[in-house]
Amino acid sequence: MAETFYPEKLPLKDIDWVSHIPLIGRSNAALAKYEGIVQGILNPEILLSPFITEEAILSSRIEGTVTTLEEILASESYSGKEMSDARKADIQEVKNYLKAIRSAETELKDKPLYMPAIKSLHRTLPEGVRGRNKEPGVVRSWQNWIGPYGCSMNEAAYVPPPPALVWEYLNNWEDYMDSTEKDPIVQIAVLKGQFELIHPFSDGNGRIGRMLIPLLMYRNNLISRPFFYISGYFDKNRDEYYSCLPGLSKNNDWDRWIEFFLRAVEYQANQYSGKAQKIIALYSVMKSEIPQLLNSKYSVQAIDAIFSRPIFTPKDFSQDTKIPYDSGLKIIRKLEEESFISLRKEGRGQTPSVYEFSELIEITKSHNQIRQDVNDFSRG
Template structure:
């Protein structure tokens, strides 16, 4: 269908400091991209675009409806997977051991803490939209959580930007930038308009999520963190519309598998080709949901495998820990003792036996805060991302 294109304006460039190359210092004007208001625009599709959206809704609904007793741990697993993949798109990358240490307060790298912050931001957004309308305050709160680990970025977090930003090009000016979003004085009105669009119920769900994300990225309302908050917005729209109630579709893994294609589709949206981005997200939802079903089956088989490896006694501390590992795949001694309800010594012996059996791995040897992980669960994070990548590339 016809969708309005971005318009472009030439504006004076008046930097407060003269830094960079001679070309940076000589820059006098820039061309900014102005997204159209979309709050009241109608969107409809037909043919293959409509069919792709229907297939996506069916795939997500099937994932949401399945797996019974394992739905709660699957929901947590998928949420973690989505946040980690979204972070990797921004080159924020930590292995699962580092991420595991960060998740229970252990010593961790900056990237691991940033990944954990992305999890918290995503939780905040989907929980808030599950209770009521999406608001700008919801986005600002999530952005504050996301930026918390970075001392310098945290000072500007939770606020719409008041400076011009850009993507690519020079570190000092927008010269040769790939994309220059609207000037800061236009951001509040554009975000208010976006909130109108996000809270509508008369737009097809997948299209609404896709367009909301593309519009958000085009506004680029924050100085940093736009990609991760924008991708979390997709999950928030799906939760707001009731397509998901517990699970998070790991869409960022599709985007991570081919970032060039993802960014190209965003560029096409700005040229008025919204259908292409809607179809892209619909296809991503199908691939991600089908791969997530495979991970769900793999996870559901783990408790039986762990019992076979450890051969725990009935009603023992070992059995109690195994029973809870899908829900709590990363734990310290205090968490384990809460699960077992036994003494410190009994809990430590159980943790030791499960480690010797290969059910757990000690991922932090700190005397003050030892941390164990069910390695099979965390390794499945990589397996899911790889499975989605294979599905994505095979359908290009």
């Protein structure tokens, strides 16, 4: 019979800080390098928007949602008739995650990262998809558990604290978030792990827990914009991820989780630094060459549009750039002729043609800059 787990209150008393010193140094240095690159970007919302999409896909993939970067980028341009209902639902889950991430930055300008803001994020995740009937945005008032689909509580792999204690744990979680710890990245690792142990929502705890990582970094001034995502490392090392988190309840093995988290931050920071530099270089080339090619007052709008939406229809392009449709179509054809973009899908009848900015998509998808083998035991 599975026993209810009562997490240790924060702060933790037995972290082996000495053993973590090398990784603390490397993860902070890697994150600082990435932040330096981001601060040098005049329009990070445009250039780094593919990172947000990639995070939404990878975080949702950990929960069993199957879709691709191209499908998400193209989903607003295609009619969707060729997709199954299951695939449409997977895409909608990722879109909900994107919506929640983007709304979070806006909300945090005026609100602290306490439970009201977190509940607002959680409310967005299940809109129109699975979990919509599981009290979205509401801290649970009943006992939940984690295990194979359809299992009873007695068969569960993990039973979080009872609902009567959830708010006590969440208040302690918020107090620790407001405290000063020896290292802020380790503090975020602990906050992420403890959030999973509390399991405050009926569903979606894993996705919210991963979403909290860049928001906590942003809150703690480790990054100037919440554009740092970690699910790529978790997804690449899913077995270790699913092993480390349960270890918190089974063995109280916080040091293993902290080590894994520090490696994840170092890896992803290096990955994103490399990708961001490639995207910046590509953007610089485009800003140098396209104005000469187009000889148009709309050149900058055209460049920004294909960076922010690298799979698009002529109508999308016109709406994003505010360029008249016919003028936008001429620009698209010129960009295609010069191989800046390519035709992804030929239009037929009322169905428009779809174009793509393949070079940007390939940079975003790239995972070969660093090879380091290394994802939420919480599937809820």
